[in-house]
Amino acid sequence: MLGIGRIQYPGLVLDDLKIRLSEGSATVDIGALTLGSVSVRGLELRCAVFEWNAEQIRCKRGSLRAPEPLSDARAEFAMSPDGKSGQLTVGLAGGGRLAAELVSDGLTIRINGFDLKFLKPWLPDFAALSPKGTVDCALKVPVNARPIPAELACTLTNGAFSSGDGRQAGEALALDLVASAQPVADGWNWKTQLDWRQGGLYVHPIYVPAPARLAAQGVLAADRIRVENMDIAMAGVGVVRARGDLSLASFAIGDMELAVEAEDLAVFGPRFLAPLLAPALADKLTFEGRAHATATLAMGRLTTVAAELAGVSIGHSGFDFVLGPANGVLSWRDGGSGSVQLDISGGRWQALYFGAFGIAARADTESATVEPVVIPVLDGRLRLEDLAWHREAGGWYGEGRAAIDPIAMPRLSAALGLPVMGGALSAVLPRVRVRPGEIAADGEIVIAIFDGAIAITDLRLIEPFGVGAYARAEMKAQGIDLGMLTDSFDFGSITGRIDARIHRLELANWRPVGFEARVESSPGRYRRRISQRAVQNIGTLGGAGVVNAIQRSVLKYFDSFGYRRIGLSCVLKNGVCRMDGIESGRARPDGGFLIIQGGGIPALDVVGYNRRVDWDELITRLGRVTAVETAPVVE
């Protein structure tokens, strides 16, 4: 038996080498083979033919006993007796092949068709990710390592991996890797370029498709990789720069600094931001603009984040809402405070545009305060003051004050797609409370309109950001000039004034779905006339029989009629409006209820007979009579 001890090349060490000879064959024991950071113990090579002479030592028809993927591999080698030149070929499990050649200036190792699944026994932590794929590599290690570096070029095809729960996975991966490394006192200085050509990666909850390019350099020491500089570039998305360290054994990130240059948020936002920040809205959120962000991690834990926004717009396609473009900064510190400083150049909700405003807020993990916000809306302003938030078990709770400085109704009604109305809308809401699923306001919104006023109180928005969003409120209108109102809606003309009260108003998708409403003539002395066309339209709304037959004959002789009182109530529930007239709960002998009590000359009563009216039908008819300039048809 021949004991050789140790043979050492840069990057490759054979320890405890022994050769046992017996009549033309031999057994070579290798106590440990160490290639880079990977060590294999207990290799045994049986050579059916073993030659040893002055020119060479040669093993033919060898078979290797070793852990997978080398087990039962066929191996052959030939080397010069001085150990300075030689060749080795090993047939790997799964059809791969390793060929090594040692010449005077260095060692070349080529691996072809190596199946990654055979890495399992060597890298148990990596094995938990069930790696698959075929690797071809060429490694060149110069004998005299300085100043010539070792070079590695690898290609992965059909690569895949997956954690047990599928939250970290890659599929159909194809990539090219070029790396070089030079030994230094405490390890290797390395440089690498990775060209990810095909496939997709999923790191919960983010999916990233190829391509991307990575360039990095750093130091490999023992079981840690220090990344001194890494650039990942994805076309159209941006660039990520990083420095930090990574444990090679567990692939765990230690300390790290990251800088992200998102060059196009229209791509970056849906891919990275929406799944992380608002997964429920991911398919409805839209992004535009650019952002620059930095983050630091300590022992794998996120410790600081800072972002700078340039021309950033965020929209919600479902609500037809857009905010921005915005410029500003956001910052956050683990366990400490966060702050937001944004200049927003405006926004739009459906057809309602609002002007430039700023937001400045500070927050920690339990509370947040927002500086007063003043949002120009048409010619008025929405002011939000003393906004403070705190966190409770169920989520974030907020409280503050809100006010609307008068907005001219002609502009507001036009923006909301309503008939143009005069007047102004203003609001004083001394207490606005926000809790999960609900925004409630104390105070009132006042719309000075049609020479009277509408006051909205007890406003509550429920599930405001969901599909089941609805609003509840109480409404009171006083002294509304019917002449101005009917002119606005092109309904025919009614002169006079009304008061109205809408109790328990409920709007879903901004359409009324429930209320108890009552409209009646305001007290006082004023002119009370109703035009022929208005009577006709009330007839159309209420269905047949609203104006009785005798009166119908009167209708065609006069343009307008006098009246004494108007009174109408409607209780809307389950899509049906239950109607009543001037004298609630009392029916006329003919079953009808009086809506307009005639008075003066000529006088005319308008009587309703249909107490249950389908709400949608009523709205359709109302739309028809107000939208189309119909010539009154008199029977």
Added chain:
Amino acid sequence: MNRVRGHLEKPSRILAALVFALTTGLAFAQANLDIDTPAIRALTDAMKARHTELTPFYESGAVGQAASGNLVLRDAAQVALPQRGRVNGLIAAENADRAALYREIARANNHPEWEADIRATFAARFIERAPQGWWVEGANGWVRK
């Protein structure tokens, strides 16, 4: 003295707890879980529309009904890689609608404080009504029905 007080206190405390449990339980037992409001209709319509899209993922075991009354991404490996983010979004949207539904049913019953009980009842309902082959979270962890 102390002993006597202790002797008296213990059953009275148990009785108080029992009365409390019974009255709140009784009160909640009167909750109308099938109450209909436009908001509940909008939420259940959205959930129904989403259900069709989620069904293959219930069947594959990728998504399971958790004991919390939420959906959970149990086994992402059952979903084609490019679809995993989408499924995660569907789960988040469904859980947001479910939270809104539980709140709204409590509100419609004029008892917002019943939300947690309503959630627990619905969680049990979702698990009980899940067809065979779907994954549900029981007292001893995840099981396939």
